[in-house]
Amino acid sequence: MRTAAATLAALALTATPTVAGATEAPPLPTVEDVPVLAQTWVGNVNDDRLAVLSVHGLRRIDGGTVLYYSMGTPQDALGDRATFSAYGNGNTYVFPQGTNTLCAAAAVDAEQGLAYGALAASTPTGCLSTGIVDFATTAEDPERAPVAHVVLAEVPDDVDVVDVFVASQLVQGVPVEDGPLEPTVEEAAPAVGTGWPSVDAAEVAEADDSRSVFDLQSRVKDLSEDVTTTQDGEQQELDLDASVLFATDEARLTSRARSVIADAAEQIEAAGTSGTITVTGHTDSNASDSYNLDLSQRRARAVGRALEQRLPDGITVRTEGKGEAEPIADNGTAEGRALNRRVTITLPS
Amino acid sequence: MTFRRDRVAALAVAALTAGLLAGCSDDEPDATPTGDGPSASATGTPSPSETAPVDRSREVVDGAAPLEEIGTTTGASGSSFRGATFTFYRLDASPTSTLLVWTMTGGGGSNPQDANYLSWELYPRMVVDDTEYRVLTYSRQGEDDTEVPGAVSNPVLRLTDGTESSPQSALFPPLPDDVDEVELKSPWFDNLTLPVSRPG
Incomplete structure (x- = not known):
């Protein structure tokens, strides 16, 4: 019996050499x-x-x-x-x-x-x-x-x-x-x-x-501004990296945060948003539930205040904190914890 | 919320269970008689009265396009894939999604622990200029009835030194029309650049 590896090797040998920038997927019979x-x-x-x-x-x-x-x-x-x-x-x-x-x-x-x-x-x-x-x-x-x-x-x-x-x-x-x-x-x-x-x-x-x-959730990140646009079903969200917005355990915005929030405000306006947007703070699972809940609430308020100043009339901002209750990634990995430390801006559907 | 770390073991046990089930089920085939369908049928499909059915198995199976290698890289030193080789076969962009297909060849005691579909954050990321595309996730019921995302991909259950795994695949958001290559980054392997194919 041929193994999977042998089959793949044989297939690779019979295949046309790969050309960078290939533009067509394989044909169907x-x-x-x-x-x-x-x-x-x-x-x-x-x-x-x-x-x-x-x-x-x-x-x-x-x-x-x-x-x-x-x-x-x-x-x-x-x-x-x-x-x-x-x-x-x-x-x-x-x-x-x-x-x-x-x-x-x-x-x-x-x-x-x-x-x-x-x-x-x-x-x-x-x-x-x-x-x-x-x-x-x-x-x-x-x-x-x-x-x-x-x-x-x-x-x-x-x-x-x-x-x-x-x-x-x-x-x-x-x-x-x-x-x-x-x-x-x-x-x-x-x-x-x-x-x-x-x-x-x-x-x-x-x-x-x-x-x-x-x-389904689709996430596309603007690396220059550290803003991730997440499409979650019919809901669109902007995820801001809390590690960029705040120092560890702090709820005071960093100097870099101003630029990130300004970029988010531009995206919100460009989307033709009106009505109420929700700013939600989230943490990873380090520290206690109560500490994380309080930190997330304070961070959401800080972002909400800064965002409100940059938005046109007709958009109101509501803030809330979820603490560690709504992770989007595995708190068991460093990468997952980093993704869970975030402030999410939810646009009206 | 802390995720349990014994998921790979759980997957393996469940896979074994599935295999055992396959051998002991008394599942009976559905014997519903043929009837006229309510609307369209397969284009050009004749009814049994018109022509004898023909087994087309060989034409369908042997007509499949082979997997063509488009790039390779090595497992990252800080991951469970240290010593492994990653081989990529497809990076197909459609108007609504992007499909990545790859295999892993084990080496140096590497194991697939970091490729758990629940740890979607560790999956490869596609980078084009200043934009990063993450693997699509879906919401599933987690512990305490909370919803947690899992990668739209398949779990990796085994990795053996010197043996190429079966193909893995994962789905990503669509890429802009003018993109013909992406940089692939991941905690699993050393970065590499892959060409983009588009369905004809």
């Missing part, structure tokens, strides 16, 4: 009667071989969105049976639903800041998906690439293209279309090209979508 919308290579926790994952459809149905995909072993790595439900690094953690890798999937709409994960259901996988034992090849038929499906939360009608997370891998630019793929077959995981798995409308209607939609 054109296959009669089979839409191939995206492809990627996927690893397995129990098997050193890589599999090819192909996305064939992301289709709206009543109450959900069906993701159709197949997995297969490349010709030069065929061998023993492959259990594709174990592919994806054993991930059940990113966009989780249930307890199986087959349910850790999502349609990622980075533009709108939302991800549509699997619907929860009382099934062996914990979601509406291909069964664990079905998504495999046998030693007698190792060349087969079975098709699997998982039912995700409803992707809104006005979303045309999304990225997809499945089997721990990400692919971009998958169109969202209407209606299930046809023809359907009774087989749970048919070989690709022989029909598509059917989806039980009654099961979709009974599924639980209450924990299926995830907010």
Whole structure:
């Protein structure tokens, strides 16, 4: 059996030499009667071989969105049976639903800041998906690439293209279309090209979508001013680095802070903001809860006062402190603590 | 709030559990009969009555484009990846997101502890001039029902000396249209510059 490393090495050897500034992503195969919308290579926790994952459809149905995909072993790595439900690094953690890798999937709409994960259901996988034992090849038929499906939360009608997370891998630019793929077959995981798995409308209607939609956060930092613009779902925030605004344990603004706050004020005005903005102080988890809460409140007030002086009429400023209660990163790392020490300016939605 | 540090171990245990489940489930396939769909079908897909189904497995799988190396760097001395080699295969920018794909080859006892998806702050950052792009995160329920972010990426479960890992991927915000290379910075590895590809 070829290992993942051997496969990658062989692939690299056969590849065209990389040219800096390359402008096109790799092409997709054109296959009669089979839409191939995206492809990627996927690893397995129990098997050193890589599999090819192909996305064939992301289709709206009543109450959900069906993701159709197949997995297969490349010709030069065929061998023993492959259990594709174990592919994806054993991930059940990113966009989780249930307890199986087959349910850790999502349609990622980075533009709108939302991800549509699997619907929860009382099934062996914990979601509406291909069964664990079905998504495999046998030693007698190792060349087969079975098709699997998982039912995700409803992707809104006005979303045309999304990225997809499945089997721990990400692919971009998958169109969202209407209606299930046809023809359907009774087989749970048919070989690709022989029909598509059917989806039980009654099961979709009974599924639980209450924990299926995830907010995404997109962070872009202006390094010259130490201001990070965060898009959190539909909410836009400006995160100011408290280490730049204040000395340690202090709530008096540094000389550098004036420039940072002035830049933030320009961004707020440029965004056409009106109404009330909220300035919130946050700390890392060092020191006590009460100390951090007080420090965060004093820091928020200091930034709020300075900001208010630079904003036009029609924008009012409210301040509050959260202490260490709302971390955005891991307080167990120095980098995470630094990110948690911040003053956030939340713009009206 | 302090995050627990035993997450890598927990991931490994859960992965093993998933593998065991795969071997003992009595999950039955859905036998819903074929019916007419409510609207569109796959373009050009014939009905079973028109033509015999054809297994297209080989065309789909063997038609996949190989992973092409676009850059390598070494693990940072201060990280759990000291001694490892990072190889990058994709940096694809679309109008709405940017995709990074890489592998790690273990060396010198390196381990993947610093690549936990919950520690998104340690993930690579894309730097273009004076602008830095962080990995996308998603909100998940943490301890005490608080919401904490996790990287839109996949967890790394193992790293073996001399062995290249399976591909990892992570999603970032979109890059400006005129950007054709980015500097990649991370506590995991030494900085490097990568070319940007764009879907045709």
